[in-house]
Amino acid sequence: MRVTIRRVALIAAAAAAVAGCAPAATASPASVVPSWHIVKQIHSDPPGIFTAVTAVGRSGGWAFNWGSVPTAWRRSGSSWTQVPFPGLANEQVIAAGAVSASDVWAFTDDGTQSRAVRWNGSTWVVVRSFPQEISGAAVLGASDVWVFGNATFDSPGLGAWHYDGHTWSQPASGHGLDGGSGLSAGDIWAFGGTDVAHWNGSTWSRTSLASLLPARQQFNDPMITGIYTQSRDSVYATGSGNQEDEGGPLVILHWNGSAWSRVAQGNYGVGTLPDQQVSPDGHGGLWIPMPGYMGKKSYLLHYSAGQLTAAGLPGGPYRINVVAVALIPGTTSLFGGGETHAVGNAGLNVVPVILQYGA
Numbered sequence: 001m002r003v004t005i006r007r008v009a010l011i012a013a014a015a016a017a018v019a020g021c022a023p024a025a026t027a028s029p030a031s032v033v034p035s036w037h038i039v040k041q042i043h044s045d046p047p048g049i050f051t052a053v054t055a056v057g058r059s060g061g062w063a064f065n066w067g068s069v070p071t072a073w074r075r076s077g078s079s080w081t082q083v084p085f086p087g088l089a090n091e092q093v094i095a096a097g098a099v100s101a102s103d104v105w106a107f108t109d110d111g112t113q114s115r116a117v118r119w120n121g122s123t124w125v126v127v128r129s130f131p132q133e134i135s136g137a138a139v140l141g142a143s144d145v146w147v148f149g150n151a152t153f154d155s156p157g158l159g160a161w162h163y164d165g166h167t168w169s170q171p172a173s174g175h176g177l178d179g180g181s182g183l184s185a186g187d188i189w190a191f192g193g194t195d196v197a198h199w200n201g202s203t204w205s206r207t208s209l210a211s212l213l214p215a216r217q218q219f220n221d222p223m224i225t226g227i228y229t230q231s232r233d234s235v236y237a238t239g240s241g242n243q244e245d246e247g248g249p250l251v252i253l254h255w256n257g258s259a260w261s262r263v264a265q266g267n268y269g270v271g272t273l274p275d276q277q278v279s280p281d282g283h284g285g286l287w288i289p290m291p292g293y294m295g296k297k298s299y300l301l302h303y304s305a306g307q308l309t310a311a312g313l314p315g316g317p318y319r320i321n322v323v324a325v326a327l328i329p330g331t332t333s334l335f336g337g338g339e340t341h342a343v344g345n346a347g348l349n350v351v352p353v354i355l356q357y358g359a
Helices: 002-018
Strands: 036-041 051-054 062-068 072-076 079-083 092-100 103-109 113-119 123-130 136-141 144-149 159-163 180-183 188-194 195-199 203-210 225-233 232-239 252-254 260-266 285-290 299-304 307-310 318-326 334-340 351-357
Touching: 002 036, 002 252, 036 334, 051 072, 051 334, 051 351, 062 092, 062 103, 062 334, 062 351, 072 092, 103 136, 113 144, 136 232, 144 180, 144 188, 159 225, 188 225, 188 307, 203 318, 252 285, 285 318
Parallel strands: 051 092, 051 318, 092 136, 136 180, 180 225
Antiparallel strands: 036 351, 051 062, 062 072, 072 079, 092 103, 103 113, 113 123, 136 144, 144 159, 180 188, 188 195, 195 203, 225 232, 232 252, 252 260, 285 299, 299 307, 318 334, 334 351
16 A cells, blocks of 8 residues: 555656646655454364465465365465365364475374375375374475474374485484474474474584573473574574463573573463464564463564564454464565454354465
């Protein structure tokens, strides 16, 4: 809208100049404040929620709904269209990433086992099954894909697996990692428990961040919950105190190329997913979903310049959960996935929704 208003003003000024008179003074158009708004809602079998999203260029992308079987929805400009997806009963897509419009990855999990599914430009194909759960993934390129699976009380977990374009391998040093984010084959960060881990191309080396997390008490379990690699000398991690009832508090940790520090914290609870979504905002900051399960208050947090703020959500924080966000490349706009529900009741009137921030 701002572009249109400015264009009209310029045309008016040019016409006035041609006519040999000065244009009348005009008021500057009011700044349009970006906001989150719903752009797509669908009917779905229970449980019904968009669990993962990924952007493909400025006009493409994918969103995945968790129903009786997962479904895939393809973005083309402002339109979202369902595309056949080889989903199985009880599965959900827990992570997704894109290399190009003809190379997109989705990772499913049914609570006991998981699969890697790949879009080749015309169809979704299952490329690998795993005997344990995937909790996070990092898609760096067509021949550089990582999946991660955390340990549970009765299992050592999937650990870290790498795809090099031909085969999958499991570095022994990648045990117990939950999720990751990277820039290149030799510069990847991951996390597990209270540790962060760095991959240098041949092994994972770990650093404990326990001292930067909320203090351990009788009824909490502090841990790292997500990670985002911004540059070689700038990495962000989210952490939570995981208080027994309400979750939180949330902390933002930062690596400056030589040391980790705590740069922000807030009393935001719940939202502790196995691999918490952390998306860049397009100008140096972050977006962090904090779903409010069981009808509790939900948040979509923005981090910028040391400050955490909660964004306004359509319908209010007791009627919506946003669980996944993705930056639209080359912009400061994002889209996200989640669901709306009755006020304070996450099991009633559930509608899966896709949201967008900005134009």
